[in-house]
Structure formats: C-alpha cells, structure tokens
Amino acid sequence: MFTIMNEIIKLSEIVKSADRALEVLDFCGRERRPVPHAEIARSLGIPKSSVSALLSNMVKREYLSFDTITGGYTLGVSVIALASTYLHELDLPRLGQAASQVLAAQVGESVALAVLAGKRVQVVARHNWVQPLMYAVQIGDTAPLHASASGKAILAFLPLTQRNKLLASYKFEQLTPSTIRNRRDLLADLISVRSAGFAHADQELVEGILTLAAPVLDVRNDVVAAISLSVPTPRLRRHKIADLSRMVRAQAQSLSRALGAVSVRSKTDER
Numbered sequence: 001m002f003t004i005m006n007e008i009i010k011l012s013e014i015v016k017s018a019d020r021a022l023e024v025l026d027f028c029g030r031e032r033r034p035v036p037h038a039e040i041a042r043s044l045g046i047p048k049s050s051v052s053a054l055l056s057n058m059v060k061r062e063y064l065s066f067d068t069i070t071g072g073y074t075l076g077v078s079v080i081a082l083a084s085t086y087l088h089e090l091d092l093p094r095l096g097q098a099a100s101q102v103l104a105a106q107v108g109e110s111v112a113l114a115v116l117a118g119k120r121v122q123v124v125a126r127h128n129w130v131q132p133l134m135y136a137v138q139i140g141d142t143a144p145l146h147a148s149a150s151g152k153a154i155l156a157f158l159p160l161t162q163r164n165k166l167l168a169s170y171k172f173e174q175l176t177p178s179t180i181r182n183r184r185d186l187l188a189d190l191i192s193v194r195s196a197g198f199a200h201a202d203q204e205l206v207e208g209i210l211t212l213a214a215p216v217l218d219v220r221n222d223v224v225a226a227i228s229l230s231v232p233t234p235r236l237r238r239h240k241i242a243d244l245s246r247m248v249r250a251q252a253q254s255l256s257r258a259l260g261a262v263s264v265r266s267k268t269d270e271r
Contacts, residue, residue, distance in 0.1 A: 034072025219260030
C-alpha cells in the first residue's frame with residue numbers, strides 16, 4: 001500500500017511539473033519579449049525556488065532561451081523546431097474543409113473558404129448545405145474583391161501597402177444594384193470590417209444572398225484566407241445577424257489558431 005501511494009505521489013508531481021512547464025511556455029510565448037524570472041513566478045503563482053529549477057531544465061533542453069542582456073527568458077529553438085514541423089504538415093484546404101463542415105452544420109447554410117487570387121478571391125474548400133433553397137459554391141469558383149464578403153474580409157486585414165497596390169488600378173464591376181461602385185465607398189466599408197472583425201455582402205455579389213465572412217490568419221498573424229457563410233435572404237427571418245457573425249468569427253478564429261496565429265486582432269492596426 002505504501003509503495004502504491006508513493007507511485008501516486010510521484011505521478012502527481014510529474015503531472016504538476018509538466019503542467020507548470022506548459023504554463024511557462026504559454027506565458028513566454030504570449031509576452032513575445034524576454035521575461036524575467038521573478039515576473040514568471042509572480043504571474044503564474046509558482047514559488048521562485050520551483051521556477052528556478054524548472055527554468056534551468058527548460059533552458060538546458062532548449063525549450064527556453066536565456067537572454068544575458070535583459071536577464072529574461074524567451075522561447076527556445078526546440079519550440080521553434082516543433083512548431084516548424086507542425087506548420088509544415090498544415091494543409092489549408094483540408095483544415096478549411098473541416099471548418100466549413102462544422103460551421104455549415106451549426107447554421108444549416110452553405111460555407112466556403114476562399115483565398116486571395118490576384119484581384120479576386122477563389123474558393124479552396126466548401127460545404128454546401130443541401131435544401132430546397134440554397135446557395136451552392138464549388139471549389140475553384142472566384143469572385144471580385146469588392147463584391148464578396150470574403151474579398152472584403154481579406155482586403156480589410158491586408159497590410160496597407162499591399163491593399164493599396166491591389167486597388168491601384170482596380171475595376172469596380174457592377175454585379176447587382178447593391179454592389180459597391182467606387183474606391184471611396186469600399187475603403188469606408190473596410191474600416192467597418194476591421195472594427196467589427198467580419199465583413200458582409202448584402203446582395204452585392206448575387207441578388208437574394210447575404211454573405212458574412214471573417215479573416216483567417218497564419219502563424220505570422222497575416223491574413224491568408226476568409227471563411228464565409230451565405231444565407232438566402234428569404235431565410236434571414238430564421239437567423240439573427242449577430243448570431244451568424246459571432247459563429248463565423250468563432251470558426252475563423254479556431255482555424256487561425258490551427259494555423260498558429262496568436263490573435264486575430266494583433267495585426268489589425270493600419271500599417
């Protein structure tokens with residue numbers, strides 16, 4: 001009995017140490033700066049003596065790096081190696097397909113993932129929710145940036161120089177009576193998109209279809225895609241726009257985290 005209790009105690013200590021190590025990695029990763037020993041102990045509520053041994057071991061294993069100039073700790077090369085292996089295996093269309101299926105099932109409407117392709121967006125994953133009245137998209141479908149929710153979601157979160165380059169000689173094709181017609185109105189719309197964290201195209205691409213989209217970010221927190229949800233306007237009485245936008249943003253953030261993004265908001269300031 002005494003031996004069993006000793007083993008249980010040892011296992012408990014191992015789990016506790018592993019949990020603390022993960023907390024330290026998570027904290028140092030979020031801070032993105034050299035973090036002093038005392039701050040780590042204080043912020044995580046770990047005794048300084050316990051932190052000292054933990055940090056020393058993590059530096060030895062290169063999961064942390066000690067900055068001799070600032071006296072702080074940052075993520076080490078072992079973490080970078082693990083992250084690189086993970087990111088190398090990522091497949092945006094595959095992840096987007098899974099995310100599309102989840103969101104479509106939540107709402108009961110068609111969902112698509114689109115990426116920037118020149119001055120248009122192109123669908124790389126989708127899940128069409130089959131019902132008598134539906135909006136169906138296919139892999140490879142494209143749409144102009146100014147008339148699609150995905151296009152506006154991507155444009156709004158691009159670096160300012162890249163956005164200006166795209167719009168320098170952009171032609172505003174009029175697809176429906178609601179389509180944005182000029183650069184001034186588009187830029188005003190993009191300000192709202194950046195503030196809200198999602199874009200909408202209310203019958204701007206196709207009459208009778210409202211589409212909501214949110215940006216998907218990668219490990220550098222750069223926008224790489226947008227996930228969108230399309231609803232035929234006669235069925236809008238079933239849905240609340242606030243609920244739809246919340247679910248679209250949540251799925252975009254989940255997909256962004258899978259791609260290694262830290263925060264959807266961290267690169268939304270104008271550059």
